[in-house]
Amino acid sequence: xxxxxxxxxxxxxxAHAWLAEDRRGDPEVPELSVAQIREQMRLxxxxxxxxxxxxxxxxxxxxxxxxxGDLIEAIFxxxxxxxxxxxxxxxxxxxxxxxxxxxxxxATFKDxxxxxxxxxxxxxxxxxxxxxxAAEGTVPPAPTADPLPETAPHIMGFLDREGxxxxxxxxxxxxxxxxxxxxxxxxxxxLRLQALARGDEGFLLGLxxxxxRGYARNHAFVAELRIGTVAVEMDIPELxxxxxxxxxxxxxxxxxxxxxxxxxxxxxxxRGYGLVFGMSERKALSMALVDRALRWKELGEDDSGAxxxxxxxxxxxxxNIQATGFLEHIKLPHYVDFQSELELVRKLRAQTxxxxxxxxxxxxxxxxxGS
Amino acid sequence: MSDYxxxxxxxxxxxxxRRAILKGLAIPGYQVPFASREMPMPYGWGTGGVQVTxxxxxxxxxxxxxxxxxxxxxxxxxxxxxxxxxxxxxxxEKTSLAxxxxxxxxxxxxxxxxxxxxxxxxxxxxxxxxxxxxEVETRKMHALxxxxxxxxxxxxxxxxxxxxxxxxxxxVKVEGRYVMDPSPIPKFxxxxxxxxxxxxxxxxxxxxxxxxxxFTNVVSLDFEDFPFDPSKADHACDLCGASDSYLDExxxxxxxxxxxxxxxxxxxxxxxxxGEVGAQRMTLTEGAA
Numbered sequence: 001x002x003x004x005x006x007x008x009x010x011x012x013x014x015a016h017a018w019l020a021e022d023r024r025g026d027p028e029v030p031e032l033s034v035a036q037i038r039e040q041m042r043l044x045x046x047x048x049x050x051x052x053x054x055x056x057x058x059x060x061x062x063x064x065x066x067x068x069g070d071l072i073e074a075i076f077x078x079x080x081x082x083x084x085x086x087x088x089x090x091x092x093x094x095x096x097x098x099x100x101x102x103x104x105x106x107a108t109f110k111d112x113x114x115x116x117x118x119x120x121x122x123x124x125x126x127x128x129x130x131x132x133x134a135a136e137g138t139v140p141p142a143p144t145a146d147p148l149p150e151t152a153p154h155i156m157g158f159l160d161r162e163g164x165x166x167x168x169x170x171x172x173x174x175x176x177x178x179x180x181x182x183x184x185x186x187x188x189x190x191l192r193l194q195a196l197a198r199g200d201e202g203f204l205l206g207l208x209x210x211x212x213r214g215y216a217r218n219h220a221f222v223a224e225l226r227i228g229t230v231a232v233e234m235d236i237p238e239l240x241x242x243x244x245x246x247x248x249x250x251x252x253x254x255x256x257x258x259x260x261x262x263x264x265x266x267x268x269x270x271r272g273y274g275l276v277f278g279m280s281e282r283k284a285l286s287m288a289l290v291d292r293a294l295r296w297k298e299l300g301e302d303d304s305g306a307x308x309x310x311x312x313x314x315x316x317x318x319x320n321i322q323a324t325g326f327l328e329h330i331k332l333p334h335y336v337d338f339q340s341e342l343e344l345v346r347k348l349r350a351q352t353x354x355x356x357x358x359x360x361x362x363x364x365x366x367x368x369x370g371s
Numbered sequence: 372m373s374d375y376x377x378x379x380x381x382x383x384x385x386x387x388x389r390r391a392i393l394k395g396l397a398i399p400g401y402q403v404p405f406a407s408r409e410m411p412m413p414y415g416w417g418t419g420g421v422q423v424t425x426x427x428x429x430x431x432x433x434x435x436x437x438x439x440x441x442x443x444x445x446x447x448x449x450x451x452x453x454x455x456x457x458x459x460x461x462x463x464e465k466t467s468l469a470x471x472x473x474x475x476x477x478x479x480x481x482x483x484x485x486x487x488x489x490x491x492x493x494x495x496x497x498x499x500x501x502x503x504x505x506e507v508e509t510r511k512m513h514a515l516x517x518x519x520x521x522x523x524x525x526x527x528x529x530x531x532x533x534x535x536x537x538x539x540x541x542x543v544k545v546e547g548r549y550v551m552d553p554s555p556i557p558k559f560x561x562x563x564x565x566x567x568x569x570x571x572x573x574x575x576x577x578x579x580x581x582x583x584x585x586f587t588n589v590v591s592l593d594f595e596d597f598p599f600d601p602s603k604a605d606h607a608c609d610l611c612g613a614s615d616s617y618l619d620e621x622x623x624x625x626x627x628x629x630x631x632x633x634x635x636x637x638x639x640x641x642x643x644x645x646g647e648v649g650a651q652r653m654t655l656t657e658g659a660a
Contacts, residue, residue, distance in 0.1 A: 008445040009452075079409040084375065178483055182404035182578040185507050312505055322414050322576045326494070329415025332446055336439045336476045336634055340538035340557035342620065343604055351533050 023068050037061035040194050046249075046278025047071055049193050051320065052078030053179065053198045055248050055277050066085060072200075083179070090174070092242055094230045096252045096275070098151050101228035106155045108221045108256060114152030119227060120279075151218075155224040156254045156271070165256065165269045166299075185312055192294055192311060193287075197276055199318030201283045207308045208289035216293045216306035220255040227251045227279050251276045266323035270299055290314060378425040383407055388426030388580070392571055395582035400545030401513070402496050402649040405427035417450055419573030420492035422471050423580060424454065427488060427571070433461040435469035440477035440617065440634035448474070466637050469545055476539075478560040479652045480616045480638040485585065491554040493574035496581065498542040498552040517626040518550050521592065529597055541599075544585060553589075559603045560619045564589035606631040609651035611642035 006063075024031065038045055038061035048060040052075045060078060067073035073235070103119025106112050118124075159165040175190035196204060211218060229249050233242040253274040259267045272292030274284035293308035307313050317323060376382065384406075392406035410418040427432070434454055438447035442464040450473060451462050463469050466479040473490040483489060499509045502520045512518070521542060528536040535541075541558035545551045552573060553564055564570070571581040583589060593599040607614040609630040616638055617629040630651050633639035 008448040012445055023627040048402055076409075076413065080411045084381070086381075154545050179406075181406045184404060285569060312507060316506070321409065325414025325416065325418075327415075328413065328495070332416065333439050333444055334476070334555075336557055336617070337539040337555045339604070339618070339620055339634075340559070343602060344534075344536060344538040347602070348532050348534060348536070 023066070032065060034061045035063055036060060037064050043279060044069075044071060044074075046280050047201060047283070048074045048078055050277040050280050050283060051075045051198050051200065052082065054078050054082040055341055072320050076324075078319055089234060091215045091232045092235065094232060094248075094250070096226065096230055096250065097154055099226055099228040099250070099252070101148055101225040101226050102249075104148070104152055104224065105226075106222065106224045108223050109155060109158075110226075112155050112158070114148060115262045117148065121281075127170050152226070154254065156256070158221070159256065159269060163268070166271060168271065168363070183315060185315075187311055187315060189291075189295070189298075192315065193273065193275070193291060195315045195318060196274070196287045196290055199287075200320035200323070201280070201286070202319065203318050203323075204286035204290055205282060205291075206288050208286035209316065210306065211289050211293045211308045216296065216304050216309045218257050218289075218292055220257050220292060222285070223254045225251070225253045225281065225284065227281070249278050251278065251284040252282050253281075253288045255285075255288045255292060270295070375457055377430070378428045378454065379411075380408065380422065380425045382548070384422075385426045388422055391580040392423065392426060392582060395571070395580050396569070396584050398549075399545075399583055399587050400549030400551040400581060402574075402579040402581045404578055405580050407575045410575065412449070412453070414576035415494065416446060417473070417492035418575030419577075419580070420473050420475070420490050421450060421453070421573070421574075422575060423490045423571050423573035424471060425458075426470060427490075428454065428458050428460060430458070430460065432470045433463050433468055435463050435466065435472045435637075436474075437472065437477060437479070437635075437637075438475040439619075440479070441636040444462045444638065447569060449460075464637050465641075466635075476555050476557075478556055478563045478566075480613075480633070480635045481641075483566050484569045487568040489568050491556075491570065491572045493552070493572045493577075493579070494553045495540075496552055496572065496574040496579040498540075498550050513549060516548070518544075521550060523592070525592060529594070534600075535593070535597065542592050544592060546588050549590075550592070551581065551583075557603070557617055558591065558599075559601045561589075561591045561599070562601055571639075586602050604631055607649060608639060608642075609634045609649040611639045611647045612649040613638070613642055613647070 003335065038057050041061070041064060045057050045060045046063055048063055048071055049055050049057065052063070054060075059081065060074065063074035063077040064071065066077060101117060101119075103121060104114065104117045106116060117266050156165060160167070171188075171190050175194070176188070178191060178194050183191075183195070210216075227249065229247050231244045234245050235242045251274075256273040257270045257272055259269050270292065272288035272295075274287030274291065276284045276287065290308055293306070294311050294314060296303060296309050303309055377614060378385070380388070387406055391403045394403045395401065405421065407422060410421055412418060412421065422432070426659055434451065435442065436447045437456075438444040442451075454460055455462055466472065466481045466483070471486065471488045471490060472483075473492070474480065475492040478489065488504060491505045497506070497509050499512055499521060502524055503509050503512065512520070525535050525537075528534065537558065540552055540555040541561055543551050543553055543561060543564060553561060564583060565586065565588060567585050569585055571640040572581045574580070591599040591601075606616045608616060610632045613633055614655065616633045616635060619634045621630050621632065622628070623630050632649075
């Protein structure tokens with residue numbers, strides 16, 4: 001009886017031991033190495049890096065191994081680790097115009113300077129299970145070609161030259177940082193983009209999809225989607241110039257959206273933008289659509305009341321670490337609050353039975369007040 | 372754990388937390404935004420309270436952690452261990468011996484004294500949240516002291532149920548100014564909110580810290596003709612016989628038999644040690660416990 005609330009300490013230790021054993025699975029089956037995960041589960045690694053906000057494929061692979069493939073758990077491990085890291089400074093903005101592209105496609109122009117490159121995409125595969133993979137065969141080498149020219153210009157730049165696309169004012173030198181200061185509303189676009197870049201892929205996908213289905217509809221053309229490697233440079237005060245400290249793979253998506261126009265301004269296209277660590281196309285596209293939807297005010301559009309237009313709704317609910325924590329905490333003991341509800345419901349029922357007050361509803365509505 | 376700073380957080384982060392705490396103490400009941408960090412336990416597990424505790428802890432402190440009033444519930448154990456490991460502070464289960472008490476959902480029965488700090492874990496710091504979902508709006512309402520909506524909600528409860536249908540996280544007004552959520556403590560605990568100790572509230576996910584300085588006037592919202600009623604189960608503790616403590620209800624057999632005992636385990640154990648005996652204690656052997 002009283003034993004129900006005792007023994008927490010031993011239970012925790014034993015649960016952890018069991019978890020470790022379960023994570024390993026059947027010891028007869030060879031153990032996964034971190035390098036195997038990094039190389040062969042690369043898209044999972046990319047998602048963990050993107051939503052964990054830390055570009056480190058090895059750590060992301062380790063987190064996936066430790067979390068038994070639960071990617072949100074892996075993202076959480078990375079977030080908890082990254083928050084302890086010291087900050088040496090900020091890099092220069094990366095120049096995606098100089099990206100060494102593995103993939104570069106445009107849905108708006110048949111051909112563009114620099115050419116279109118499909119790259120390693122699932123897009124035109126037939127989704128048939130490949131049973132050969134179960135036999136662990138080796139893969140024949142893919143045909144190779146010369147790399148693209150050093151710089152492939154942004155396709156959006158061609159529209160910009162004609163003035164057909166809305167111009168983007170320069171932002172402040174140092175954008176705000178969500179991880180160092182509390183989110184305060186209204187949030188400027190740079191901050192919104194930061195939140196979207198680390199937001200949950202599934203949540204953003206759903207929101208973006210809702211805009212396509214008419215909740216704040218704004219048809220998006222993919223002007224350009226590019227994936228490749230960029231250099232990260234940092235100004236070193238002692239040196240007085242910037243040096244390259246590494247490179248990273250990014251996915252960038254620029255969308256061209258419905259034109260606006262008014263009596264004072266000629267018709268022009270508007271933009272949505274997505275930028276994500278690693279190869280994360282679905283996320284980058286979703287981000288661009290949601291970014292565009294959130295810009296309704298500055299572009300003089302109506303607030304249709306759609307979820308994707310509501311910055312507070314989007315920003316407060318896109319972080320899967322916050323969401324999963326609060327959602328799952330309802331597993332923790334709540335017997336004190338439940339007891340107080342129990343007393344209340346009993347009291348209200350007693351009053352009703354005594355004919356005091358007509359109470360048809362229960363106090364259930366207060367269960368919503370969470371804890 | 373030498374890889375981590377004392378009490379886990381780095382000094383700059385602690386400074387940021389302390390500033391928020393000081394601001395909170397200066398404006399009792401006001402929710403101070405702070406740059407909450409990702410902690411190595413999930414949001415919802417007390418990350419706000421943990422950051423506040425980490426911010427105020429010194430090597431000489433003696434820490435007590437309770438969840439639902441108990442020192443030995445799993446999450447209380449986990450948080451206490453975290454600080455044992457990262458701060459090597461002394462820990463205790465004795466309410467009177469602790470200099471810092473981190474709590475979830477309860478205020479200890481034993482009155483706290485001068486020099487103690489009570490740290491609450493807070494899930495939703497905004498008392499108006501379930502009346503108005505937008506943070507932009509609720510901040511405005513606090514700024515304008517616009518609390519009519521809350522009064523209407525309480526009134527509607529009475530009209531519908533004959534009583535204010537809030538049993539925990541019962542809203543209070545602090546020093547005549549801010550309406551505040553005391554965290555999901557049962558309303559039985561509300562009268563204790565005016566106390567000699569410092570009370571700090573940390574909401575990690577929602578990035579808010581707020582505070583009640585010692586001896587602050589804290590009033591549970593009510594009406595003249597429907598005064599606040601800090602009710603509890605109409606029983607005495609079956610272990611220690613206390614009739615003044617908040618009780619947990621336990622289902623003890625398949626027939627649905629019940630027993631009631633103090634949710635504050637230290638309070639109960641202290642009374643039992645002093646020889647107080649409740650109705651069912653005779654029937655309980657140490658082996659069964």
